[in-house]
Amino acid sequence: MEKIKKHKFSFLSIAYWFLLLYIVSALVLWYFELEKQNKQMYLFRYELLKKDDVLYNEKLDALNDAKQRKTWQYAGEGITFLVLILVGAAYVYRVIRRQIKTADQQQNFMMAVTHELKTPIAISRLNLETLQKRKLQPEQQQKLLTNTLSETQRLNDLTTNILITAQLEGGKYAMAKDEINLSELAESCLRNFSLRYHNTKFISDVEENIWVKGEQLLLEMLINNLLDNALKYSPYDGSVSIRLFTKTKNAVLEIADEGIGIDDNDKKKVFEKFYRVGNESVRKTKGTGLGLFLCKKIVKDHKGSIDVCDNQPNGSIFTVKIPLLE
Numbered sequence: 248m249e250k251i252k253k254h255k256f257s258f259l260s261i262a263y264w265f266l267l268l269y270i271v272s273a274l275v276l277w278y279f280e281l282e283k284q285n286k287q288m289y290l291f292r293y294e295l296l297k298k299d300d301v302l303y304n305e306k307l308d309a310l311n312d313a314k315q316r317k318t319w320q321y322a323g324e325g326i327t328f329l330v331l332i333l334v335g336a337a338y339v340y341r342v343i344r345r346q347i348k349t350a351d352q353q354q355n356f357m358m359a360v361t362h363e364l365k366t367p368i369a370i371s372r373l374n375l376e377t378l379q380k381r382k383l384q385p386e387q388q389q390k391l392l393t394n395t396l397s398e399t400q401r402l403n404d405l406t407t408n409i410l411i412t413a414q415l416e417g418g419k420y421a422m423a424k425d426e427i428n429l430s431e432l433a434e435s436c437l438r439n440f441s442l443r444y445h446n447t448k449f450i451s452d453v454e455e456n457i458w459v460k461g462e463q464l465l466l467e468m469l470i471n472n473l474l475d476n477a478l479k480y481s482p483y484d485g486s487v488s489i490r491l492f493t494k495t496k497n498a499v500l501e502i503a504d505e506g507i508g509i510d511d512n513d514k515k516k517v518f519e520k521f522y523r524v525g526n527e528s529v530r531k532t533k534g535t536g537l538g539l540f541l542c543k544k545i546v547k548d549h550k551g552s553i554d555v556c557d558n559q560p561n562g563s564i565f566t567v568k569i570p571l572l573e
Contacts, residue, residue, distance in 0.1 A: 259343075259347075263340060263343075267332075267336050270332060271329065271332065271333075274325060274328055274329055274332070275325075277325070278321055278322070278325040281321045282318060282321055285314060285317045285318060285321070286314075288314075289310065289313075289314040292310055293307075293310060296310070349521075353521065364402065364405065366398075367398035367399065367401045367402040368398075368402065370394070370395070370398045371395045371398045371399060371402075374391045374392075374394055374395045374398075375395065377391060378391055378392075397443050400443070404471065404475070407468065408468070408472070408537050408538065408541055409537065411464075411465070411468065411541065412520075412537055412540070412541050412544070415541075415544050415545075415548070416544075422461070422462045422465065422548055423461075423462045423463075424460050424461065424462075425460070425461065425462070425463060426458055426459075426460060426572055427458065427459050427460070427461055427463050427466055428456065428457070428458055429457045429458065429459050429466065429491065429498050429500070429569070430453050430454060430455050430456055430457045430491060432463065432466060432467060432470065433453050433470055433489060433491050433500065434451065434453055435467075436467060436470040436471055436474060437449055437451055437453075437474070437489055439471075440471075440474050440475075440478070440487075444478060446483060446484055447478060447481065447484075447485065447486065447487055448484075448485070448486035448487070449486070449487055449488070449489070450486055450487070450488035450489070451488075451489055452488070452489070452490045452491070452492075453489065453490070453491040454491055454492045454493065457491060457492075457493055457498045457571070458571065458572040459498050459549070459569050459570065459571060459572050460549075460570075460572050461548075461549045461569070462549075465545045465548070465549075466545070466549070468541065468545065469541075469542050469545045469546065469567065470489075470500070470502075472538040472539070472541060472542050473500075473502040473542060473565050473567070474487065474489070474502060475538065476504075476538055476539060476565070477502050477503070477504035477506070477563075477565075478504070479506075480504060480506030480507055480562075480563070481504040481505055481506045481562070482505060482506070485504065485505040485506070486505055487502070487503070487504050487505075488501075488502070488503045489501070489502050490502075490503075493571060494568075496570060496571050497551070497568040497569060497570055497571060498568070498569045498570075498571055499566065499567070499568055500566070500567040500568075500569070501564055501565070501566050501567075502564070502565050503558045503562060503563070503564040503565075504558065504562045504563055505558065505561060505562040506561070506562045506563065507561070507562075508557055508558070508561055508562055508563055509555060509557075509563050514555050514556075517539050517555065518539050518540055518542070518543040518553070519540060520537070520540045521537070521540070522540070542565075542567075546567055546569065549569050549570075550569075550570055551567060551568050551569035551570065552567070552568045553565065553566065553567045553568075554566050
């Protein structure tokens with residue numbers, strides 16, 4: 248499928264540039280034809296001049312001047328049309344390329360969302376059917392119920408991400424300006440993840456009583472998405488650390504993982520909508536390409552910044568800075 252898309256885009260690119268070259272060639276040919284006609288008119292009028300005419304020199308100068316002005320006129324018109332054609336061609340090519348890229352990303356997003364929706368639904372249904380058809384021990388029942396609740400929470404997080412993204416992009420989300428204890432919020436998010444993922448080691452270094460102004464739901468989504476992203480690309484028995492401290496009138500949140508890391512070329516792109524890193528080992532992980540885009544949008548709406556850098560010896564560190572409550 249990927250090869251077909253590449254061949255299709257290559258064919259369109261070749262056809263596009265061939266058509267552009269044809270138009271430019273026609274424009275150049277048009278200039279030479281007009282210049283040829285200009286020279287023929289000059290020679291025709293030159294032959295009509297009489298050398299014994301008292302005004303011969305003046306008429307010859309006027310004829311030469313008219314020929315030169317025509318040459319400059321054709322050249323000016325040709326250059327103007329050429330510039331307009333090239334600018335328009337570059338714009339159209341950029342728009343088409345962006346549309347093809349967006350269409351591919353949306354198609355990948357729909358496929359990912361379909362998978363992400365079906366998996367928790369299928370697991371929850373299987374667990375409930377097992378509880379309904381079999382008589383299990385209380386410990387087994389509790390395990391299945393816990394697993395079902397975890398999958399339900401995963402489904403809820405996904406649908407919330409999609410809904411909030413649409414509202415934020417459409418400017419329809421009325422963001423509150425409450426005083427939020429970011430320290431307590433971070434600790435709460437970390438506790439929820441530690442209960443859901445028993446095999447992962449969570450390391451917490453959270454400074455107490457760090458207050459910011461903003462929307463609690465959005466800030467909770469920000470932390471949850473960063474933690475979820477760290478878990479996706481971490482080893483099964485790896486560790487995820489969260490650090491919260493203050494620096495130069497900012498609350499600084501750092502979430503680090505021990506995963507495969509991110510290439511330098513992808514560090515800026517990971518915050519784009521629907522973007523997923525091109526490495527196949529990463530594409531196989533679950534995700535829709537909305538999480539980090541939503542994180543950047545939330546941070547921006549809170550007048551902050553978000554960056555990613557390499558963790559040592561391996562992995563990534565996402566750093567969020569949000570202004571402290573004044």
